Amino acid sequence: MYQKSFMNIANQEALANVNGSDGGPFGCVIVKDGEIVSRAHNQVLVDRDPTAHGEITAIRKAGQVLDTHDLSGCELYTSAMPCPMCLSAIIWANIKQVYYGNTADDAAAIGFRDAAIYDFINDGLKGKMLTLSQHDRDMTIGAFKAYQTAQKKLY
Numbered sequence: 501m502y503q504k505s506f507m508n509i510a511n512q513e514a515l516a517n518v519n520g521s522d523g524g525p526f527g528c529v530i531v532k533d534g535e536i537v538s539r540a541h542n543q544v545l546v547d548r549d550p551t552a553h554g555e556i557t558a559i560r561k562a563g564q565v566l567d568t569h570d571l572s573g574c575e576l577y578t579s580a581m582p583c584p585m586c587l588s589a590i591i592w593a594n595i596k597q598v599y600y601g602n603t604a605d606d607a608a609a610i611g612f613r614d615a616a617i618y619d620f621i622n623d624g625l626k627g628k629m630l631t632l633s634q635h636d637r638d639m640t641i642g643a644f645k646a647y648q649t650a651q652k653k654l655y
């Protein structure tokens with residue numbers, strides 16, 4: 501169930517980044533059973549890592565705290581609608597509940613590309629954002645076939 505106090509912490513993480521050099525004004529909190537597992541803000545600049553969004557950073561910390569890649573049962577609070585990368589990471593982490601504050605359009609209004617990436621996906625991956633093309637599936641499919649018969653399955 502949504503708790504404003506957790507969104508307030510996500511917002512404090514975002515506010516702490518407004519004048520800092522860590523990255524953009526985005527904050528995130530991951531909660532399990534009513535307790536904070538991790539909290540983070542965007543660290544793209546300080547980590548020199550374009551994937552170090554608040555949600556990704558919080559997911560990485562939560563995985564370490566809970567000693568698992570599977571964050572089933574966790575809830576994620578983020579100060580803004582997750583970008584497609586973070587949304588995918590949230591899904592890969594098996595988090596089923598996300599609460600967000602600002603919209604993708606709010607992020608676009610201050611210069612972030614979240615809405616443009618969603619548009620690119622919604623337009624069938626066509627446009628000038630990047631070129632995505634398939635090659636040599638006959639080579640790469642081998643790892644998938646081997647995985648099918650391997651003992652350990654991740655998903």
Ligand SMILES: [Zn+2]
Nearest residue numbers: 553583585586
């Ligand atoms: Zn993101």
